[in-house]
Amino acid sequence: MSQVLVVKAWFLVIPLILLAWVALPVRRWIWRIPVGIVVGIAVAFGLVALVPGALDYLVSFSVMAGIYAVLCLGLNSQWGYNGHLDFGIAGFFAVGAFTQALFITAMPSGLMAQYAQQLFGLQAPFLLGVIAAGVLAGVVGFLVAQPVLHLRTDFLAIATLGIAEIIRLIFQNERWLANGPQPLSGIPQPLSCMFDEPACSWLPDSVVQFVSVMQPRDYGYIYLVIVTLILGVVYFALETAVRSPWGRALRAVRDDELSASMNGKPVKSLRVQSFVVGAVVMGVGGALYAPYMVTIDYSHFAPLFGTFIVWVMLMLGGSGNNKGAILGAFVIWGVWSGTGFVTDYLHGLLVDVAPEIASRTAFLRWSFVGLLLAGIVLYRPQGVLPEEKWVSRFLKNHPKD
Secondary structure (H helix, E strand, O other): OOHHHHHHHHHHHHHHHHHHHHHOOOOOHHHHHHHHHHHHHHHHHHHHHHOHHHHHHHHHHHHHHHHHHHHHHHHHHHHHHHOOOOOOHHHHHHHHHHHHHHHHOEOOOHHHHHOOOEOOOEOOOHHHHHHHHHHHHHHHHHHHHHHHOOOOHHHHHHHHHHHHHHHHHHHHHOHHHHOOOOOEOOOOOOOHHHHOOOOOOOOOHHHHHHHOOOOHHHHHHHHHHHHHHHHHHHHHHHHHHHOOHHHHHHHHHHHOHHHHHHOOOOHHHHHHHHHHHHHHHHHHHHHHHHHHHOOEOHHHHOHHHHHHHHHHHHHHHOOOOHHHHHHHHHHHHHHHHHHHHHHHHHHHHHOOOOHHHHOOHHHHHHHHHHHHHHHHHHHOOOOOOOOOOOOOOOOOOOOOO
16 A cells, blocks of 8 residues: 555544544443544545545545535524524525635735725634634524514525525625625635645644645545534534533424423524524535635525535435434435436437437436435435434433433
8 A cells, every 4th residue: 555545544534533433323422432443444444445546536525525514414403403494505605605715815916906806805714714604604694583583484495595595696796795706716725735845834844744745636635634523513512502401492492382482481582593503504514615616606506506405415314313414415415426427428328319418417417316305205204314302411211321
């Protein structure tokens, strides 16, 4: 095994350890740590040994699936735990992405200033941009919640969908804000200085020497670790919240609002809180998306890619289950990526025989996702991992520790 493959394997270890820690059916958390480490190291080096040619694709796939998993967790905190039919995910996604871009980029100068415009450019650190993206998305969520949470079911869905489109059109038309219809490009990537000459001045020499065998095209391995760590923080924060009295109050409001109100729960406040928490998490997802893409514009946040596919992910994984939300994101992104190969193959077969049909094969991807959604609704409406009915860690009779 070459040295570069060994280095890539070690970059895969951290994401796999976190995945194993969450997924392993080991009840006592104290045993999950050593077991997760062993499983993560074994799987990482196994992948490097068995499929070295597919590693780069798997990393790119996992980065995007991880970003969608963050969005899915945000939707789960709204719909899964409080019953908000939010079809405005793309709006909070866009707010987070553009906020991150504005915070970590520099203001255009010189000749570039004639072609690119933006409200500000602070050249702030990546993590500060993530925090700012979450906070601003939460503020927007709070402002949106005041008028729309009086609505229910389909009326709420229509209202939030319309608000998301308004947000997208603002970024499309107001050039002074984030370059309007033109792409906002040159978004810096965190830790990309590892591949500079010289490398990051603050990095220890041992780390610089360790990654020196990798090329700039291998940056996805570093970003996968970043995305996984933030996904892990979001997951554990939401798990802690949902197993707290606050989280159980959210579920009580979702299941029977009148009964919760009669028992002294602040129903309106809880509904707003869950909506804002979901918006914050979706903003964090946008903050992860922008640096990975390097260039973003309004077209990245259309309802199909920013809202409806996230709903399919949550419905497949299991509404009301954070593990299910992550699972659904990876499965549906796998379906979406896999159908791309199918449509490309069909296009090659039909381009000379039936060019009119060949030009429409790209729409088959949405047909596959739609058929999958219909199958979920008909045969597994509760999802692959249904909601846990008992979530308190303090119930001694419950089998969980």
